[in-house]
Amino acid sequence: MAEAMFDPTIYENMKVALEGAVYDLDLAGAILVTARKDRVDLATMSREYRIEFQDREARGGEKPAARMTLLASASDLAGEVLELAPIERLGCLLRVSFALYVDSLAECEEIADMLVDVWGGRPEIRQSLSFVYDPEGAPIRYENTVTLDFGRKINEDNVEDLVSIVDHTVLSLRRLSGQE
Numbered sequence: 001m002a003e004a005m006f007d008p009t010i011y012e013n014m015k016v017a018l019e020g021a022v023y024d025l026d027l028a029g030a031i032l033v034t035a036r037k038d039r040v041d042l043a044t045m046s047r048e049y050r051i052e053f054q055d056r057e058a059r060g061g062e063k064p065a066a067r068m069t070l071l072a073s074a075s076d077l078a079g080e081v082l083e084l085a086p087i088e089r090l091g092c093l094l095r096v097s098f099a100l101y102v103d104s105l106a107e108c109e110e111i112a113d114m115l116v117d118v119w120g121g122r123p124e125i126r127q128s129l130s131f132v133y134d135p136e137g138a139p140i141r142y143e144n145t146v147t148l149d150f151g152r153k154i155n156e157d158n159v160e161d162l163v164s165i166v167d168h169t170v171l172s173l174r175r176l177s178g179q180e
Contacts (some may be wrong), residue, residue: 009080010155011072011092015049017159018070020096022051031170032056034065045074047092055170058177060150064100066173068166071095076153091153094162096123096169100176103139105129111146111176118172126157176180 008016015038026033035052049070054063072092080090102108108127113126126149129142154162 001098009072009077010090011047011049011070011077013156014092014094014154014159014162015070017162018049018053018068018166021163022053022068025166025170026053029056031173045077047072047077053173055177056119057174062101064098064173064176066169067095067097068169069095069097091155092152094154094165096148096165097146098144098173098176100144102129102142103146105142108144111144114175115148115172118168118175119148123150143154 019036022031022033025031031053032052033053035050037048037049037050039048040046041048047070050067052065052067054065059062067069070092071094076090076092078084096171102111108129111127112125119125126147128145130145131140131142134140
């Protein structure tokens with residue numbers, strides 16, 4: 001008896017496209033992939049793929065890092081597999097974030113302006129700062145996590161956009177590293 005062929009989900013197809021686009025740049029020597037995670041959350045039955053990289057040309061000890069995260073909820077995965085929802089309402093979320101250090105809050109304005117220059121009016125840009133308290137009074141360095149929120153789901157219709165987003169992420173990383 002022949003079994004039905006497995007049809008990859010939107011999440012799986014987008015993960016392969018994202019991973020391929022990033023590793024192509026790694027193999028070309030433009031970036032260095034530093035971490036990768038592919039998780040299934042059994043409590044929520046959701047999926048998460050995360051890939052992190054740095055600019056190979058960046059100099060110094062504390063290089064900014066980029067993280068691209070693809071997320072699929074249980075409702076999106078089940079809706080697709082069980083055909084419970086129209087395919088145009090299904091998809092996954094893409095998050096782009098950067099981790100870097102800043103010495104003053106004024107640098108956040110410069111970072112926001114630079115990212116608006118690269119990305120235009122979209123996506124929404126959020127910056128979260130944290131620091132380790134030092135009772136000895138050492139100068140404060142802020143760890144800045146910059147998150148770009150696109151505000152919508154993506155699917156296979158957005159594969160070309162995904163490649164462009166990877167390119168914009170690398171350009172942003174280069175500018176954050178002082179390379180461009």
